[in-house]
Amino acid sequence: MAVLVLADADLGRLTPATARIVAGAAELGPVDLLVDAAAAEEARSLAGVHRVLAAALPATADALAQLLAVLAEPYTHIVAAANASGRDVIPRLAALLDIQPVTDITAILGPTRFERPIYAGNATETVSDGQAKHVLSLRASAFAATVGENSAVVSNISPEVASATEVIAEVRTQSERPELSTAQIVVSGGIPLGDRFALVEDLAGKLGAAVGATRALVDAGHAPNDLQVGQTGKIVAPDLYVGLGISGALQHLAGIQGAKAIFAINTDAEAPLMKIADVALVADLFEAVPAVIAELDRLGIKR
Ligand SMILES: Cc1cc2nc3c(=O)[nH]c(=O)nc-3n(C[C@H](O)[C@H](O)[C@H](O)COP(=O)(O)OP(=O)(O)OC[C@H]3O[C@@H](n4cnc5c(N)ncnc54)[C@H](O)[C@@H]3O)c2cc1C
Structure with a gap:
């Protein structure tokens, strides 16, 4: 071998x-x-x-x-x-x-x-x-x-290879966040975030986490394509996955199966991600996330 x-x-x-x-x-x-x-x-x-x-x-x-x-x-x-x-x-x-x-x-x-x-x-x-x-x-x-x-x-080694293709330009995304695929903590947002995706980034910033998104949010143009988590996006396996306003469609869950713990916030207790979450908070994310951030601040927690 x-x-x-x-x-x-x-x-x-x-x-x-x-x-x-x-x-x-x-x-x-x-x-x-x-x-x-x-x-x-x-x-x-x-x-x-x-x-x-x-x-x-x-x-x-x-x-x-x-x-x-x-x-x-x-x-x-x-x-x-x-x-x-x-x-x-x-x-x-x-x-x-x-x-x-x-x-x-x-x-x-x-x-x-x-x-x-x-x-x-x-x-x-x-x-x-x-x-x-x-x-x-x-x-x-x-x-x-x-x-x-x-x-x-x-x-x-210097083998000779001929190629019909060449790279014309490379545009690099700048981010201070950890790389999504290998991050220890991932905070992802779903479609209800809309143009308030910065809320996901705020919580991720407190937790030293990578930022992710559902395909619905990416397709709606509110998050860049390289943040998509799931079957047709990135596969993540963090210690903690935080899902904000994410229903937990099969194609999304396919990307988070390696997560060791899941914390979900959703107004619908019956959403599939809430069913499999280790901690499921039934709440409006626009109220709950600022409250979580305030509590992290109060406790002086910043990674
Ligand atoms: C071939 C194929 C491949 C796909 N690949 C992927 C993929 O890689 N990744 C992916 O993510 N999807 C993928 N999808 C899409 C997938 O099927 C779902 O449509 C998508 O994941 C849903 O995203 P969402 O959870 O943001 O939206 P929704 O399913 O609409 O869920 C939104 C959730 O937010 C909750 N909510 C609403 N308002 C609030 C609030 N104020 N506070 C808290 N919660 C709230 C709702 O109760 C709901 O559960 C794919 C689909 C197909 C057909």
Whole structure:
């Protein structure tokens, strides 16, 4: 078994997702980690990494998939995070290698047996892909990050790949909030917030939390698309998920199944999110949230 993992990195730093998918991939065999050269030093100190392959990684998913295809030969498993970039790269790679990919894996049961959620997270299927080579995406939130020291060997590589695509412009969102997918606390807002989404940000600010939103609120133009939590948004697995005015549609719940505790505020006690919440407060959020913030202030709680 030999595993090639595509590191998840941003601005030359590994994201927290990398240590998590390395932990999952290490269950399959020794891990070679493909990283952009800028993150090579950080990558070699990551526990669970056997060897770092450092390259000037191309910016487009098309070229990245071709690079992985060039490197694929000695590996039994090729792994990426099941996030926006992994979802772009893994199907392209699978097509290039003529392999059926297995995506959104939440548990590794063996070299050819994997668990993944289906029906918007309402069921879990066990997949055995029966192939000699496996192209996989792992849900980072389902795996605990590797811990410990390491000083893996770094091999600098410079394979040639041609790509028909190029990045014309990149627009970066600025936020002081933690990254949504790996945050310990997430405060999300639903459609009743409307143009008062700042209330979600205020509470998140007090709790040191990441900010999320339902698709209804995003589609209505009151929250940016990258904050959407759910089946077609981001998957989160915080210690605490706070849902404000969120009904808890199946597609939303699919994104929060890994949450360890849920606090929901809703005027409707029968809303599905209220039914599964550890603490469910039946109240108008426009009264309850300022009251919660005032109480946090009174207690001097600020993370
Ligand atoms: C293919 C597909 C994919 C989808 N993917 C996603 C996804 O990834 N993420 C996602 O979120 N949705 C997704 N959806 C949409 C999803 O089905 C729901 O429509 C959406 O999640 C509902 O958002 P909401 O909870 O904000 O709104 P609603 O369902 O309208 O709920 C609003 C809630 O707010 C409560 N409320 C109203 N006023 C107040 C108040 N003043 N104070 C407190 N509570 C109040 C109401 O009682 C209600 O429970 C998807 C749908 C489809 C078909």
